[in-house]
Amino acid sequence: MCGIVGYVGRENCADLLIDGLSKLEYRGYDSAGVAIFDEGAIRVVKAQGRLACLEEKLKSQGWPTGHCGIGHTRWATHGVPSDVNSHPHCGKHTAVVHNGIIENYIEIKEFLLGKGYTFQSQTDTETVAKLLDYHLENGAKDEFDAISRTLRQVRGSYALGILFDSCPDKLFGVRKESPLIVGLGEGENFIASDVPAILKHTRNYYLLEENEVATLTAEGVTITDLDGAPIEKEVLTATWDIEAAEKGGYPHFMLKEIFEQPSAFSNTVSPRLRDGKIDLGIELTDEQLKNFKQIHIVACGTAMHAGIVGRYLIEKLARIPVNVDVASEFRYRDPILNKEDLVIIISQSGETADTLAAMRLAKKHGAHTLAVVNVVGSSIAREADSVLYTWAGPEIAVASTKAYTVQLSVMYLLAFKLGLCKGTLSQADAVALIDELAGIPVQLQSILGHAEEYKAIAEKYCHAEDMFFIGRGLDYALSQEGSLKLKEISYIHSEAYAAGELKHGTISLITDGVPVIALATQQRLCEKMVSNIKEVKARGADVLFICYEGYGDCSEFADSVIALPQSNDLFAPLLSIIPMQLFAYYVALLKGCDVDKPRNLAKSVTVE
The missing domain is CATH 3.40.50.10490 (Glucose-6-phosphate isomerase like protein; domain 1)
Structure with missing residues (x-):
C-alpha cells in the first residue's frame, strides 16, 4: 500500500516528485503530499484525493523550488482520507512519509502526550515524526542517532522517507517489511517504493534490507545498519525501461496488460522448455520434488485463484494432495506443516504482507518454500528457499490480469514437472502437454x-x-x-x-x-x-x-x-x-x- 518517492540532487524536485508519484499511484490514491526544502525550510503541501488534487493545490499556492524532498500517495489505514491525515507528517524538526503500519503507535503517542507533544492527525505515522523530534531533543548525538533510537522503539512494518530541517541537502530512507529501493543517479539520488518511479532517471538501484538506513546526498549514498556499521550493497539494474511502464497508446493500463498476455506467457514459459523437457531453473532436484508428501499453496486474491487452478492440475497430474489457503488465514489456523511438505507462495509483488508472514511460518516449521513472484529481488523472493520468477514485466493496473495468466503458466509447468518426477505422468504425455502449452500464446492472440x-x-x-x-x-x-x-x-x-x-x-x-x-x-x-x-x-x-x-x-x-x-x-x-x-x-x-x-x-x- 502507499507509495513513497524521495529526491536529492541538483534539479528542482517538485515536478520530479509528482512524476514519481504518478508512477506509484496504483499503490494508493486516497491523498497525496510532498515535503520540500524551499528557501531553507521544509515546506509541506498535501491534499485529499487523487494526485491531480495535489497538483492543483501546488499551482494555486506556487510550486516549491528546492532540490531535496519527499512525496507520498496514500492508501488509508489509520485515519480517514483527509488533508490532515495525508502524508508527509511533521514534527518540529522533521517531515516523514511512511508505507506500513506502526503497531504500537498508541503506546508511543501516549508517551509523547505525557511529554507535552501534540498531534494533529489520526495517523500512526505522525508518532514517528514526533518521536524523532523527541530523541533529537533528548540525547540523540545527531540525526542518524535519532533515527536509530526511534526505530528501536517502534514495532510494525515500515518504509520511511525522512527529512530533517538541520540537513537541507540530505535525505534518509529505511525499511522493515515494507519495500523501499534507493535509485542511483549522476549527481542525484532517489528513494522509492517501486522501480517505475525512478525509471525516467536511472535504472540502477539498491534494494534495502530489513532495518538498513540509507543516507542520500546529491554526491552519493551510504547504507548502514542501526548501529552505523557500513553495509556493502549490490547494484541492481532494472531490465525494462520506462516505455514498459507506460500505456503505449492504450486508454488504460488494464487493457494494455490484457493484450500483453500472449507475450508475458511466452516470456515465462519459453525459457523453461528445452527439447520437450522442463527446466524450472530452481535448486530443487527431481528426487527432492519426488519426495514431497504434501503441497500447500498460499496466496491472496487473484494469486490465490491461480493457486486453486494449480491444485486441480497438481492433484490430477502428480497425485500429490494439495491445500490452498488464503494467506491472511493460514497462520491463524495453526497449519500442520512438515519437513516433507512443499509450500508454494504466490505473489505478484513479492511484498504481500500476509503472504510473506505465511512463508516465514512455513520456513519456521522446516517446510521447503517455493516463491512464484514477478518482482525480482522482492522480500518474498529473497527469503524463499527457491524462486520461480514469472517475468511478466510491470503490471500497473490495480486489477491483476497478465500476472494471473503467468502465475497459471507456472502452475502448469510445476504440475507437469511433479508428474514426471512422481512417475504419474509419462514422458510421452508430458511432451504432448508441453507442446500444447507452448502453443497457448497463439490461441490467446486469437481470443483477443x-x-x-x-x-x-x-x-x-x-x-x-x-x-x-x-x-x-x-x-x-x-x-x-x-x-x-x-x-x-x-x-x-x-x-x-x-x-x-x-x-x-x-x-x-x-x-x-x-x-x-x-x-x-x-x-x-x-x-x-x-x-x-x-x-x-x-x-x-x-x-x-x-x-x-x-x-x-x-x-x-x-x-x-x-x-x-x-x-x-x-x-x-x-x-x-x-x-x-x-x-x-x-x-x-x-x-x-x-x-x-x-x-x-x-x-x-x-x-x-
Missing part, C-alpha cells in the same frame, strides 16, 4: 481478436446490480477469478459458485433478468453443467454461456455466447480468463468507473 464482441456483450449487462458466475471443476476455479475481476473494477455485486451447489441455497437469489455467467469447458462435466444452467434459466436468469467453438445449438438455455477455440480441457483456464477480463473491463468502462484505480483498492498490500 474478439475484443469488440465482448464489448458488445458487456453493453447488454453493464446495468446489472448483481451477477453470478458458475462452473464445475476448473471452470469453477475460473469463475472465482472472473467474479473478482468484475466486482473489483465495476462495483457490481458478483459471486462465484460451484454449479452443483446452486440447489443448496444459492438458487434462491436467481430472479428474472439476473445475469449468470456459465462456464462449460470441461467435456466430462458438460451435461451436468447444462442441467444447472437450465435450472437458473427456468428461474428467469439471463445466461452468458462460455464454451468451445462447435458446441452446437444452445439457444434453449443461453442468451449470449462466448465461444473459445477448441483446446484440451486442461488448458481451458488459460483461454477462458481473457474474455472474462475483457468483459469486466468493458462493463466497468461503460459504467464510468476508474478502471485502473478502483476505489478503496491498492496494487501491493503491504500491511495485514
Whole structure:
C-alpha cells in the first residue's frame, strides 16, 4: 500500500516528485503530499484525493523550488482520507512519509502526550515524526542517532522517507517489511517504493534490507545498519525501461496488460522448455520434488485463484494432495506443516504482507518454500528457499490480469514437472502437454481478436446490480477469478459458485433478468453443467454461456455466447480468463468507473 518517492540532487524536485508519484499511484490514491526544502525550510503541501488534487493545490499556492524532498500517495489505514491525515507528517524538526503500519503507535503517542507533544492527525505515522523530534531533543548525538533510537522503539512494518530541517541537502530512507529501493543517479539520488518511479532517471538501484538506513546526498549514498556499521550493497539494474511502464497508446493500463498476455506467457514459459523437457531453473532436484508428501499453496486474491487452478492440475497430474489457503488465514489456523511438505507462495509483488508472514511460518516449521513472484529481488523472493520468477514485466493496473495468466503458466509447468518426477505422468504425455502449452500464446492472440464482441456483450449487462458466475471443476476455479475481476473494477455485486451447489441455497437469489455467467469447458462435466444452467434459466436468469467453438445449438438455455477455440480441457483456464477480463473491463468502462484505480483498492498490500 502507499507509495513513497524521495529526491536529492541538483534539479528542482517538485515536478520530479509528482512524476514519481504518478508512477506509484496504483499503490494508493486516497491523498497525496510532498515535503520540500524551499528557501531553507521544509515546506509541506498535501491534499485529499487523487494526485491531480495535489497538483492543483501546488499551482494555486506556487510550486516549491528546492532540490531535496519527499512525496507520498496514500492508501488509508489509520485515519480517514483527509488533508490532515495525508502524508508527509511533521514534527518540529522533521517531515516523514511512511508505507506500513506502526503497531504500537498508541503506546508511543501516549508517551509523547505525557511529554507535552501534540498531534494533529489520526495517523500512526505522525508518532514517528514526533518521536524523532523527541530523541533529537533528548540525547540523540545527531540525526542518524535519532533515527536509530526511534526505530528501536517502534514495532510494525515500515518504509520511511525522512527529512530533517538541520540537513537541507540530505535525505534518509529505511525499511522493515515494507519495500523501499534507493535509485542511483549522476549527481542525484532517489528513494522509492517501486522501480517505475525512478525509471525516467536511472535504472540502477539498491534494494534495502530489513532495518538498513540509507543516507542520500546529491554526491552519493551510504547504507548502514542501526548501529552505523557500513553495509556493502549490490547494484541492481532494472531490465525494462520506462516505455514498459507506460500505456503505449492504450486508454488504460488494464487493457494494455490484457493484450500483453500472449507475450508475458511466452516470456515465462519459453525459457523453461528445452527439447520437450522442463527446466524450472530452481535448486530443487527431481528426487527432492519426488519426495514431497504434501503441497500447500498460499496466496491472496487473484494469486490465490491461480493457486486453486494449480491444485486441480497438481492433484490430477502428480497425485500429490494439495491445500490452498488464503494467506491472511493460514497462520491463524495453526497449519500442520512438515519437513516433507512443499509450500508454494504466490505473489505478484513479492511484498504481500500476509503472504510473506505465511512463508516465514512455513520456513519456521522446516517446510521447503517455493516463491512464484514477478518482482525480482522482492522480500518474498529473497527469503524463499527457491524462486520461480514469472517475468511478466510491470503490471500497473490495480486489477491483476497478465500476472494471473503467468502465475497459471507456472502452475502448469510445476504440475507437469511433479508428474514426471512422481512417475504419474509419462514422458510421452508430458511432451504432448508441453507442446500444447507452448502453443497457448497463439490461441490467446486469437481470443483477443474478439475484443469488440465482448464489448458488445458487456453493453447488454453493464446495468446489472448483481451477477453470478458458475462452473464445475476448473471452470469453477475460473469463475472465482472472473467474479473478482468484475466486482473489483465495476462495483457490481458478483459471486462465484460451484454449479452443483446452486440447489443448496444459492438458487434462491436467481430472479428474472439476473445475469449468470456459465462456464462449460470441461467435456466430462458438460451435461451436468447444462442441467444447472437450465435450472437458473427456468428461474428467469439471463445466461452468458462460455464454451468451445462447435458446441452446437444452445439457444434453449443461453442468451449470449462466448465461444473459445477448441483446446484440451486442461488448458481451458488459460483461454477462458481473457474474455472474462475483457468483459469486466468493458462493463466497468461503460459504467464510468476508474478502471485502473478502483476505489478503496491498492496494487501491493503491504500491511495485514
